[in-house]
Amino acid sequence: xxxxxxxxxxxxxxxxxxxxxxxxxxxxxxxxxxxxxxxxxxxxxxxxxxxxxxxxxxxxxxxxxxxxxxxxxxxxxxxxxxxxxxxxxxxxxxxxxxxxxxxxxxxxxxxxxxxxxxxxxxxxxxxxxxxxxxxxxxxxxxxxxxxxxxxxxxxxxxxxxxxxxxxxxxxxxxxxxxxxxxxxxxxxxxxxxxxxxxxxx
Numbered sequence: 590x591x592x593x594x595x596x597x598x599x600x601x602x603x604x605x606x607x608x609x610x611x612x613x614x615x616x617x618x619x620x621x622x623x624x625x626x627x628x629x630x631x632x633x634x635x636x637x638x639x640x641x642x643x644x645x646x647x648x649x650x651x652x653x654x655x656x657x658x659x660x661x662x663x664x665x666x667x668x669x670x671x672x673x674x675x676x677x678x679x680x681x682x683x684x685x686x687x688x689x690x691x692x693x694x695x696x697x698x699x700x701x702x703x704x705x706x707x708x709x710x711x712x713x714x715x716x717x718x719x720x721x722x723x724x725x726x727x728x729x730x731x732x733x734x735x736x737x738x739x740x741x742x743x744x745x746x747x748x749x750x751x752x753x754x755x756x757x758x759x760x761x762x763x764x765x766x767x768x769x770x771x772x773x774x775x776x777x778x779x780x781x782x783x784x785x786x787x788x789x790x
Contacts, residue, residue, distance in 0.1 A: 617725040641748030672709030
């Protein structure tokens with residue numbers, strides 16, 4: 590009986606410790622309204638990201654559509670879409686901001702620049718330790734509870750997350766607040782112009 594009780598106590602202790610560890614992995618310091626963080630572009634320059642009531646804007650570019658792209662240098666779809674994202678940004682730069690947030694890895698700025706050179710990613714790329722906190726807040730904002738995959742994108746306009754076209758399920762055209770995985774650039778471009786033409790979707 591004592592052996593059974595001892596085993597039960599050890600099992601409960603281990604289970605609680607594991608649960609506490611898992612919870613700690615998802616803990617982050619939430620952003621306060623108006624709080625700013627500065628992100629450095631590995632290509633040079635920086636942008637201030639400002640917390641709004643429900644999302645984020647880029648300081649000085651508040652009226653532009655903002656796309657956050659979570660990527661990794663190891664991610665094959667990220668490599669494949671990089672030159673097309675560069676073209677998308679160049680074609681829409683007057684009313685569109687694209688910020689790549691390196692995720693799921695610890696690499697040097699030189700490695701990010703190498704990725705950019707090899708795959709044509711010449712838009713804003715952040716390799717900041719602040720990326721993780723920003724990503725955690727974004728995922729909480731949109732109530733995303735599934736397993737993360739790269740690439741992963743969210744689009745905001747005037748500080749509000751936008752409903753995006755789900756090209757895999759046309760009948761649910763505006764059902765999601767994110768793009769998961771590889772998405773045709775034409776779909777992203779279409780959503781940008783729908784948002785600009787109609788306001789907040």
